[in-house]
Amino acid sequence: MNSNLKVVKTLPERDDDPSILNEENLLRRVPSWPIMFKFDHNRNTHRLTSAIFSDSETNDVEISTTHKEKLLDSNKQLQDALGETRKKEGWGLVAINCGDLRNQISPPQKLVADPTEDDPFHTLIVGKKSKSVKRKMVDMVTTLIAPSPPNKDT
Numbered sequence: 001m002n003s004n005l006k007v008v009k010t011l012p013e014r015d016d017d018p019s020i021l022n023e024e025n026l027l028r029r030v031p032s033w034p035i036m037f038k039f040d041h042n043r044n045t046h047r048l049t050s051a052i053f054s055d056s057e058t059n060d061v062e063i064s065t066t067h068k069e070k071l072l073d074s075n076k077q078l079q080d081a082l083g084e085t086r087k088k089e090g091w092g093l094v095a096i097n098c099g100d101l102r103n104q105i106s107p108p109q110k111l112v113a114d115p116t117e118d119d120p121f122h123t124l125i126v127g128k129k130s131k132s133v134k135r136k137m138v139d140m141v142t143t144l145i146a147p148s149p150p151n152k153d154t
Contacts, residue, residue, distance in 0.1 A: 022099030050134035092147025
């Protein structure tokens with residue numbers, strides 16, 4: 001058997017959830033791993049990379065997020081989307097607009113409420129994401145909690 005074969009699980013077909021409004025936002029957790037950053041020498045700072053929208057288990061088709069407005073409406077804080085362990089490990093949090101995902105990305109992304117035991121506001125961004133689509137998505141995010149980047153030489 002060839003050990004270089006990549007196993008991709010079959011994902012169910014999902015419909016866009018119209019109850020997730022275009023003016024709402026989704027939160028994506030950003031680990032403080034070196035692959036998530038690139039040092040921008042022109043600006044002398046780190047910037048996020050397209051890796052923040054990668055998920056090898058789903059071949060980048062399904063990306064986990066938390067629905068920002070539902071989280072805040074439940075009297076929780078943005079930091080609650082990170083969880084205690086991730087806060088201590090320097091993870092960050094970015095927001096991306098639902099309307100932009102549906103209307104400014106090709107192919108348009110579907111947004112699917114997918115509550116879990118750990119995150120009752122869990123929402124999936126569903127759709128094919130090429131490297132250029134993921135780069136465009138990174139350009140659309142607003143950083144709410146900055147992750148701890150690696151040192152400058154990384």
